[in-house]
Amino acid sequence: MLDRKTPPLFHPIDNIQILPLTTQMLPNGVSLHILNAGTQPLLRLEIIFSAGTSYESQANVSYFTVKMLGEGTQKRSSSEIMEYIDQYGAFIDFNHGVERVSVSIYTLNKYLANLLPILVELISEPTFPDKEFQNLKNITIQSLQVNEEKNNYLASKLFRELLFGPNHPYGKNLQATYIQPLEREDLVNHFQKNIQNRKFELIMVGSFSPRELDLVSRTFESLTIDNQVNSPISLPMQATLASRHFFQKEGSLQSSIRIGCRLFGKSHPDYFALAVTNEIFGGYFGSRLMKNIREEKGYTYGIHSSLVLYKEDGYWVVGTDVKKDFTEQTLAEIAKEAQKMQTEPVDAQELAIVKNYMLGAFAGSLNTPFDLAEVFKGIYFNQLTYEFYQKYIEQIQNITAEDILATAQKYLKIENMLEVVVGAK
Amino acid sequence: MIHYEHFTLANGLNVYFHQDTTTPIAAMNIIYNVGSKDEEENKTGFAHLFEHLMFGGSQNIPSYDSALQIVGGENNAFTSPDITNYYITLPVANLETAFWLESDRMMSLSFDPEVLEVQRKVVIEEFKQRYLNQPYGDVWLRLRPLAYQVHPYKWATIGKDISHIEQATMEDVKSFFFKYYVPANATMVVAGNTSLEEVKRLSEKWFGDIPSGKRYQRQLPTEPPQHQARFEEVTAEVPLDAIYKTYHMPGRMHPDYYIADLLSDVLGRGKSSRLYSRLVKDQHLFNSLNAYVMGSVEPGLLVIQGNLNKGVRIEEGEQAILAIIEEVKTQGIPEAELAKVKNKAESTLLFSEVELLHRAMNLAFFANQGKPEHINLESEKMQAINAEAVQALAQQILRPENSATLYYRAKAN
Numbered sequence: 001m002l003d004r005k006t007p008p009l010f011h012p013i014d015n016i017q018i019l020p021l022t023t024q025m026l027p028n029g030v031s032l033h034i035l036n037a038g039t040q041p042l043l044r045l046e047i048i049f050s051a052g053t054s055y056e057s058q059a060n061v062s063y064f065t066v067k068m069l070g071e072g073t074q075k076r077s078s079s080e081i082m083e084y085i086d087q088y089g090a091f092i093d094f095n096h097g098v099e100r101v102s103v104s105i106y107t108l109n110k111y112l113a114n115l116l117p118i119l120v121e122l123i124s125e126p127t128f129p130d131k132e133f134q135n136l137k138n139i140t141i142q143s144l145q146v147n148e149e150k151n152n153y154l155a156s157k158l159f160r161e162l163l164f165g166p167n168h169p170y171g172k173n174l175q176a177t178y179i180q181p182l183e184r185e186d187l188v189n190h191f192q193k194n195i196q197n198r199k200f201e202l203i204m205v206g207s208f209s210p211r212e213l214d215l216v217s218r219t220f221e222s223l224t225i226d227n228q229v230n231s232p233i234s235l236p237m238q239a240t241l242a243s244r245h246f247f248q249k250e251g252s253l254q255s256s257i258r259i260g261c262r263l264f265g266k267s268h269p270d271y272f273a274l275a276v277t278n279e280i281f282g283g284y285f286g287s288r289l290m291k292n293i294r295e296e297k298g299y300t301y302g303i304h305s306s307l308v309l310y311k312e313d314g315y316w317v318v319g320t321d322v323k324k325d326f327t328e329q330t331l332a333e334i335a336k337e338a339q340k341m342q343t344e345p346v347d348a349q350e351l352a353i354v355k356n357y358m359l360g361a362f363a364g365s366l367n368t369p370f371d372l373a374e375v376f377k378g379i380y381f382n383q384l385t386y387e388f389y390q391k392y393i394e395q396i397q398n399i400t401a402e403d404i405l406a407t408a409q410k411y412l413k414i415e416n417m418l419e420v421v422v423g424a425k
Numbered sequence: 426m427i428h429y430e431h432f433t434l435a436n437g438l439n440v441y442f443h444q445d446t447t448t449p450i451a452a453m454n455i456i457y458n459v460g461s462k463d464e465e466e467n468k469t470g471f472a473h474l475f476e477h478l479m480f481g482g483s484q485n486i487p488s489y490d491s492a493l494q495i496v497g498g499e500n501n502a503f504t505s506p507d508i509t510n511y512y513i514t515l516p517v518a519n520l521e522t523a524f525w526l527e528s529d530r531m532m533s534l535s536f537d538p539e540v541l542e543v544q545r546k547v548v549i550e551e552f553k554q555r556y557l558n559q560p561y562g563d564v565w566l567r568l569r570p571l572a573y574q575v576h577p578y579k580w581a582t583i584g585k586d587i588s589h590i591e592q593a594t595m596e597d598v599k600s601f602f603f604k605y606y607v608p609a610n611a612t613m614v615v616a617g618n619t620s621l622e623e624v625k626r627l628s629e630k631w632f633g634d635i636p637s638g639k640r641y642q643r644q645l646p647t648e649p650p651q652h653q654a655r656f657e658e659v660t661a662e663v664p665l666d667a668i669y670k671t672y673h674m675p676g677r678m679h680p681d682y683y684i685a686d687l688l689s690d691v692l693g694r695g696k697s698s699r700l701y702s703r704l705v706k707d708q709h710l711f712n713s714l715n716a717y718v719m720g721s722v723e724p725g726l727l728v729i730q731g732n733l734n735k736g737v738r739i740e741e742g743e744q745a746i747l748a749i750i751e752e753v754k755t756q757g758i759p760e761a762e763l764a765k766v767k768n769k770a771e772s773t774l775l776f777s778e779v780e781l782l783h784r785a786m787n788l789a790f791f792a793n794q795g796k797p798e799h800i801n802l803e804s805e806k807m808q809a810i811n812a813e814a815v816q817a818l819a820q821q822i823l824r825p826e827n828s829a830t831l832y833y834r835a836k837a838n
Contacts, residue, residue, distance in 0.1 A: 002634065004485040004529055008521040010496040017449070039447065040775050079706060082697040087761070089768030091776075108772055135709055142712045142735060145664035149560040251662065253553045286490050298546025301554050321554050323546075353495045360497020364450050364514050368779045 013359040016393055018366055020386055021203070021376040026221040032202045033376060034213065037369045041109045043206025044370060045216065047123060048102040051194035053169040054232035058186055059178035064136065065190040066094050066101040071132040073121040078132050081118065088114050098169050098310060099232070100381065101195075112212050116219045123195065124223065130184045141176045151249055151256035152321055155422040159258035162245065163315055163418055165238025170313060197226045203376070205369035244419040255327040255423030259334060260317030261416050266309040266382045272395035273407040274307060274316070280354050280404065281305050281341055281412065282318055284361070288337045289318065297333075299326040311382050316411065324424040331419070341408035345401035358396050362389075427784055427800050429614075430621050431792075434628060436637035437609030441792055442624045443616040445781055451517040451617025454785040455527055456793045458612070458641060459605040460507040461584075462577040462723070470584020473504040474548050474593055475601055479511065481540030483530035496522045504582050507722040508793060514782055517617045521627055528631035531611065534602060538595055548590055552583050560663045561833060571657050571829040572671045572726055576648035607638020612793040616785040648673070648724060655829040660836055665712060666733045667833040668742055671726040672822045674718060678794055683807050684818045685718050689727050690766035691758055691815065692716040692749070697765070699749050700729065710737050710745055722794065727822060739832050750823045757816035770807050 021033045056062040070092060071078040085092050088111035093104045103122055107115055147153040157173045164171030204216055239262065264270065275283075282289035282305030289303045303320035322330045346354075365371055379388050429443045461472045479502065480489050493500055498515030513523045556562045565581050573579035584590055613632075615624045651673060674685040693700040693716025704710045714731030733742045777783050791799040 002630065004525070004532075007492060007496075008519075008525050010522055011516070011518040013497050013516055038779060040779055042772070042775055042779075079697065079702050082695070082702070083765075086695055086697040086769060087765045089765075089770075089772035091772070106772070106776060108775060111768075132706075135706065138709070138734065139705075139712050142665055142732070146560055146732070149662070149664060151558065253558045254550070284494070286494050294547055295543060298543040299550070301547055301551040321550075321558070323550055323553070353491050356497045357494035357499075360494075360516055361499055363497065363516060364499060367448055367450055367781060370779070 012356060013363055016359065016363050018375060018386060018389055019372050021205070021373065026217060028221055028223060028225045029199055029227070030202060030220055030225060032204065032217060032220070035205045035369055035372055036208060037205070037372065038207040041207055042107065043109060043112070043204060043208045043212065044104055044106050044373070046102050046104040046203040047119065048100050048201040048203065049195050049198060050099065050230065051101045051190070052097045052099045053172055054099050055194050055230060056190060057233060058182070059172060060174055061182060061186050061190045062101060063096045063174060064133070064182060065187045065195070066096045067136060068128050068133060068187055069094055069103060069122045069126045071136070072127045072129040074125045074127060075121060078129065084118055085115065090115055109208050109212050113215055116215060120219060120223065126191065128184050128187045133184055133187065137179055137182065140174065141179055144174055144176060151252060151254065151422045154247065155256035155258045155420050156319070158245065158247065158422065159260070159317065159418065159420045162240040162420065163262060168235050168237050170310060194230060197224055199225050199229065203373050205373045207369070240418060242416050242418055245421070246425070247422045249423050252324055252423040254321045255324050255421050255425065256321050257327070257330060258317055258319050258420045259331070259417050260315055261418060263307065263309065263314040263316050263411070265312045265314060267384060270407065271309065272392055273399060273403050274411055276354065276358065276396060276399050277341065277404050277407045277412070278305055278307055278316065279358055280346060280350065281337065284357055286353060286357070289334065292333055292337060293320065293330055299323055299330055327421060327423065327425045335414045338412045338414045341412050342405065345405050351401060355396050359393065362393070427778065427788060429788055429797065431797065432625060434608065434633055436633070436635055437640065438628070438632050439612045439792060440624065440628050441614045441788055441797060442621050443614065443784060443788060444618070445616060446618045448618065448781055449517055450514050450781065451520050451615070451619065452512065452514050452782045452785040453523040453527065454510065454512045454614045454782070454789045456612045456789045457509045457605055458610045458793055459509055460505050461580065461582040462506045462645060463643065464577065466577070468589055468593070468597060469580045469586070470548070470590045471593060471597065471601060472509055473582050473584070474544065474590055475598065476502050476504045476509050477544040477548055478534065478540060478598060479530055481537060481544060482535040484533040484535060486526060486529050487535070489526055489530065492526060493522065498522065506578055506582055508790070510786065510789070512782060512786065517619055520617070520619060524627045524631040528635065531606060531608065531632065532635050536595060536599060541595060541598060545590055545593065549587055552587055552590070556583055561667060564669060564831065564833065567657060567659060568669055568671060568829065568831055571655050571831060573648055575646045576723065577645060578721065578723065603638070605641055608632060608635050609637050609640040612789050614785045614789040614792065616781055645723070651827050654825040658832040658834065660834040663833065663835050665735065666739050666835050668731055668733065668739050669831040669833065670729045670746065671829045672827050674725055674727045674822050676723045676725055677720050678722065678796065681818060684810055684814050685727055685822065687763065687766050687770065687807065687810055688815050688819055689716045689718045690769060691753065691762060693729060694766070694769065700746065703749060704745050708745065709734060710742050739834070743830070754816065754819045754823060758812050760812055763812050763815060767807055771804055774804055
C-alpha cells in the first residue's frame with residue numbers, strides 16, 4: 001500500500017547556476033553585453049540610454065521622446081516604419097523608466113540583417129513629426145482618463161506621489177497637465193541632450209550564431225559616440241511623513257489599499273534580510289497576509305507586499321483590493337501581522353518553507369535568455385556584480401528567526417507607514 | 426519541433442513526456458477536460474470556483490501550497506470555457522513531489538466546508554475586482570449572451586451572476602469532482618530533464634491506483650447559424666465611448682481556424698494593421714483599436730474592439746470599421762500583406778516556445794483535444810493559406826447578419 005501521507009524525499013536547492021552575460025567593448029566605447037542560450041533561433045536586442053525621468057528637465061518629456069522614436073525618421077514615416085518591422089514578423093518595444101529608456105527588438109535570427117539599419121535610424125535620425133506627436137498626446141491623455149477610473153491605478157499613483165513628492169523622478173507620474181503644454185521642440189531637446197550621439201549599452205540575448213553577433217558589432221561600432229556623460233538632474237524630495245489618506249470614489253465595490261514606507265537603494269546591506277522578511281509577511285502565496293486576509297477571511301482576491309528598489313532609493317508597499325465593508329478590518333489586520341512579525345520569532349517550519357520557496361523561485365526565474373538578461377540588468381545598472389546573487393542565495397540559506405525579528409523591528413513599524421485608500425469605507 | 430512521447434495508464438490517464446535537458450526546472454501540466462461550457466445554466470461559475478477548491482487540501486495532504494513551496498516549487502491554475510488547467514514548475518530533482526501532490530488531489534479532495542465558505546468569498550471578490558469594479562469590466566458579461574443564444578459560451582467563466590456562486594453547495598462540489606476529476610478525463614504533461622522511464626515509473630506509482638472513472642462525453646447544444654444582426658447599447662461611468670463587434674467563426678481545431686486568425690491579424694493586430702493604421706493613426710477616430718480571435722474549441726468569435734476618441738460618434742467609428750471590412754471582402758489582400766501576418770504568426774509561435782512551461786501547456790491543450798501532433802503542425806497550416814482563402818473567409822463570416830455589436834457609451838457625453 002502506497003504511503004500517501006509522507007511526502008517524497010526532496011533535495012534542498014544548494015546549487016543555482018546563473019549563466020552570466022559577457023561584455024565586450026566596441027571601438028567607439030559602446031558596451032555590448034551578450035548571452036548565447038536557449039534553443040530557438042531567435043534573439044532580443046536592446047539599446048539602452050540613460051535618458052529616463054531622472055534626466056528630464058520638463059515633466060513627462062522623456063516618456064514622449066522615447067515613444068516618438070518610432071514615429072518618423074528622415075527616411076521613413078511612422079506607418080512605413082511599422083510596416084517595415086512587421087513584414088519581418090519582428091516586435092519592437094519602446095520602454096521608458098525612471099533611469100533608463102530603451103528600444104528593444106525581438107526577431108528571428110534570419111531577419112536581423114534587415115532590421116539593424118532601421119534600428120540605427122530610430123536612434124540617430126528621428127524627426128518627431130508633430131502630427132504623430134499630437135495624436136500620441138491625445139491618445140495618452142485619454143488612456144490616462146481610463147486608468148484614473150481604476151482604484152488600484154489611482155492608489156499606486158497617489159502612494160508614490162506622496163512618498164517621494166510629485167516632482168521627484170520616483171514619485172512623478174504621467175499627467176494630463178504635464179502633457180498638454182509639451183511641444184515637439186521639447187522632445188527634440190531631450191533627444192539631443194540625452195540620446196543623440198550619446199553612449200548607450202547593447203544587450204543581445206538568444207540563440208544566435210557568430211554571424212548575428214558580427215552583424216550587431218559592425219552595425220553599432222560605426223556610430224559616432226561623443227564622450228559627454230550626463231548626470232541625472234537632482235531634485236529635492238518632498239516626501240510625506242507617515243500619515244493616512246483616504247480618497248472617496250463613488251460607486252466603488254472595493255477599496256484599493258497601499259500601505260508602506262521609504263527604504264533604501266538596491267546595494268544596501270539590509271536588502272537580503274528584508275527580502276526574506278517581506279516574503280514571509282506578504283511576498284508569496286503562502287504569506288501571512290495572504291493566509292489571513294484571503295485564505296481565512298475571504299476579504300480579497302489577493303494581497304501582496306513587495307520591495308521596489310531603485311539605484312538610490314526605494315520603498316516597501318502592501319497592496320490589495322478588498323471588499324469595501326472590510327477596509328478598516330483589513331488595515332487593522334495588516335497592522336496586527338506587522339506587529340506579530342516584530343514580536344514573535346518565525347517558527348522553523350515556516351522559515352524552511354520560505355527559504356526553499358525563495359531559492360526555487362529564484363532558480364525558476366533563470367529559465368530563458370530573456371530572464372537572464374533581466375538578472376544581469378538588475379546588477380549591472382546598480383554597479384553590482386554577480387556576487388550580489390551569490391550573496392542573495394547564501395543569505396537566504398543562512399538567515400535565522402532572530403535576524404528576521406530584528407529586521408521587522410527596524411522596518412515594519414506601522415507608525416512609520418504611509419497609508420493610501422481609494423474607494424469606499 | 427516539439428518532441429514528445431506518450432503512454433496511457435490502465436485507468437485511462439493519458440501521459441505525455443517532453444524532454445528538455447537544458448534546464449534544471451521541470452514542469453507538470455494537468456488539464457481536466459471540463460470548462461465553464463459544461464456547467465448548468467443555473468449553476469454557472471462553478472468550474473472556476475472548483476479550481477479554487479482544488480487548493481484547499483486533499484485527503485492525505487492538508488496544505489497543497491506549503492508542501493510544494495518547501496521543495497522550491499511554484500504553481501497556478503486557470504479555468505476557461507473549455508478546460509481547467511493546473512501547472513507546477515519545480516527543480517527537476519524534486520519532480521516526485523509534483524506526482525505526489527497531483528495524484529492525491531485527483532484521488533480525493535478533503536471537502537472541507539470551511540474551504541468552500543472562504544473560497545466562495547474570494548471568488549466573489551475576484552468577480553468584483555475583475556468584472557465589476559473596472560471601467561468596461563462587464564463587457565464580456567454582456568457580449569457573450571448577445572453573441573451566443575444557445576451554446577453555453579453565452580456565460581463567462583467567472584459566472585453569469587454572483588448569486589450562482591453564493592448558492593453553490595458541498596453536494597455540487599462532490600458530484601462535480603467525481604464526474605470530471607477522474608484519470609480518464611485528464612491529460613498530464615511532464616516536461617524537463619528526466620527520462621520517459623522515470624516518468625512512467627512515477628506515473629504508475631502515484632496515479633496507477635486511482636479509480637478510472639469515465640471519460641466525460643460532452644453533449645452541448647449547437648449554436649444555430651445567426652441570421653440577423655444583433656445590437657445592444659449600454660451607458661456607464663467610463664471616460665470614453667467604446668465599440669465591440671463579434672462575428673461567429675470556426676473553432677480551434679477546424680481547418681479554417683488559422684484563416685480566421687490571419688484575417689483578424691490583417692484587420693487589427695499591431696500598428697501596421699488596417700484598422701489601426703487607418704483609424705487610429707491616419708484618421709484619429711479611435712484611441713485604441715484591435716481585432717483578434719477567441720481560440721475557443723467550439724465555434725468561436727472574431728472580435729473587433731476599440732475606444733473612440735472624444736468627440737467622435739460611435740456610429741461614425743463603426744461606419745469606418747465597416748468600410749475597411751468591406752474593402753477586404755471585395756478587394757482581397759495583397760500577397761505581401763499576407764506574408765507579413767504569416768511572418769508575425771511564425772515569430773509569435775517560436776517566441777512562445779522559449780518557455781518550457783508554455784510548451785508543456787500547449788502540448789496538453791492539443792493532447793486533450795485528442796490531437797497532440799497538432800502542436801507541430803500549426804506553422805505549416807498557417808503557411809499553406811493563400812490570399813483567396815482569406816478573402817473567401819472574410820466574405821463568409823464578416824457579414825452583418827453574423828455579427829453582434831455592443832455600443833458602450835460614456836455617461837458624461
